[in-house]
Amino acid sequence: MQPKTPFQQDVDAFLDYLKFEKNSSRHTLSAYTRDLAKLTVWLEAQALFSWSDISEKRLRYWLAELHRQGLQSKSLQRLLSSVRSLFRYLNRQGVVEGNPAKGLSAPKASRKLPVTLDTDQMHALLENSDDDPLVVRDQAMLELFYSSGLRLSELVGLNLESFKEEYQQVKVLGKGGKERLLPVGSKARNAVKQWLTVRATFPVKDEQAMFLSKQGERISQRQVQNRVKRQAQEQGMPTSVHPHMLRHSFASHMLESSGDLRAVQELLGHSDISTTQIYTHLDFQHLADVYDKAHPRARKKNKD
Known part of the structure; x- marks a missing residue:
């Protein structure tokens, strides 16, 4: 079994925090797990070694690339929310000083008009x-x-x-x-x-x-x-x-x-x-x- 990267270890600790201390629902945990899996895959592809290497600019480029690949606005908004929450946790743990996701926003989803009967x-x-x-x-x-x-x-x-x-x-x-x-x-x-x-x-x-x-x-x-x-x-x-x-x-x-x-x-x-x-x-x-x-x-x- 391949050993976990430091990034994955911190993500797992965050998920345990959500599960055992925040008592988050199974649905919430599943969403965070999927979103943060995307993050760790990207981090490994970028050959980054530390959370402090992740800047707001890098995250913005990543979100833009996901959007170009077809990830919808709602999914991007949820993903960004998951990343923000992770960095807040890492900040409290003293792993990072700031939150590079704090100032970012996902593109707004086009709002469909409701269908009505006359x-x-x-x-x-x-x-x-x-x-x-x-x-x-x-x-x-x-x-x-x-x-x-x-x-x-x-x-x-x-x-x-x-x-x-x-x-x-x-x-x-x-x-x-x-x-x-x-x-x-x-x-x-x-x-x-x-x-x-x-x-x-x-x-x-x-x-x-x-x-x-x-x-x-x-x-x-x-x-x-x-x-x-x-x-x-x-x-x-x-x-x-x-x-x-x-x-x-x-x-x-x-x-x-x-x-x-x-x-x-x-x-x-x-x-x-x-x-x-x-x-x-x-x-x-x-x-x-x-x-x-x-x-x-x-x-x-x-x-x-």
Whole structure:
């Protein structure tokens, strides 16, 4: 077995620190291991002998080379974060004096605009008069997604006691354990009440859960995803529909109607308004499409 290089020994010590002292998750440890393996391979290829030989300039060239080789921005950002953390550890251990990765940043990833359904498509998706118990349950879930902009995890986590003021409000537990109180529209209220009359016929294993599987357990995220997709297919939707698309549609339609970015931010539970601002880009794209189709000087001339 080939002996470990000093670089690899220090990396292994750092990974042990993460595992035994920081109690990092298996997923986190796996990501750090992959990232730092790239670093040690590069260091050996550079014929460097000491951590102090690694300068900010050298790291910048390395990141640029990885980017040219096709490593995406998100992966580069995570890699850089791993290298920064390693150097912070080495600094505390007295192995290095500074952190050459501190001033570096990865290229920003281009942000994809969310896919949404337009209002006509949403109305078509929500039009359902089937009285099958599972369909009644699905209808209540769909209405809540669109009425209140819930995340999938928030909907699955709802309890009977989550609803307030005669089902006009719902309390959800969002990211980071943050609670927020959201309004519930009249269509969603009616759908929820109809589901509750049907819920009593289900074998109840989870007394608190708002939405149950047919076995009486709290419905899973995967089940909700499958049911939303199925409902969309039955309604002839032109695209694959998932729960987050309904949240995107809620946000886009609310912003288009109100223009109140702060209010939409609060409703969605975004801690940073820049996350909400993506919907302004979506709204502008819609306006630009309308402009291109409608403005006399923007329309392409028809060929004779």
